[in-house]
Amino acid sequence: MTRFSHPPTLEDIVEMAEQAFSAIPKELRDLVRGAAIMVEDVADEETAAEMGFESPWALTGLYRGVPMTQKSVFDTPSEPDSITLYREPILLEWVETGEDLFRLVRNVLIHEIAHHFGFSDDDIDRLEGGD
Template sequence: MRHTAPPSAEDIIEMAEAALAAMPVPLRDMVRGAAIMVEDAADDETLEELGLDSPWELTGLYRGVPLTRKSVADVPLLPDTVMLYREPILLEWIETGEDLFRLVRNVLIHEIGHHFGLSDEDIERLESEG
């Protein structure tokens, strides 16, 4: 996909949904029912919570309860979400020259993987499969 203007939040969501649909079933099942959302950058509260100084340091964040810790008796307060931060993703895209779809896919895999306790090696293997 070739862009002549910066990709919009809707463009990033479309790429993330396509990437999720192409992921291995076990990984996809981990996030069944989770919402994919895009914001331009993380807010101050999120940065403070994560101990980060700059919004440019965060390309994505998974918020929710892992399936391994959910119970049918739980009353969900909020749906699980995978937040993608558009401006830091676009900056990384510009700085690295990486294919934007692949970059969005890797951020998605990274956030899902860490949330569910996958090791960096497992995440790297999943990222290289695409």
């Protein structure tokens, strides 16, 4: 576990997300080949509202894109799929829960990918519990 003497920066969370991506179950990694992982401080108000949240502080991550299972070679190329992690809400949850930060980042990745591909909450709990 990495100890921080200051709040983790965007770069710290990017590095952690890249390591966490390698630590998520292979069945999820295979679903999102080529998706970009990005980190922003906090979602904008429009994104939060679009996702049904009253506050951007409730949104820790967001998957945008077309699932591989729905892509076709005949599709017109669009923006690449992306997973955005929101640093400040993740850090707020980290402070409030005392959860290990790496595990929290890993679980946000799992949650975003799994929900995007229609996994049930029970499936997500199973995937998050596996180390």
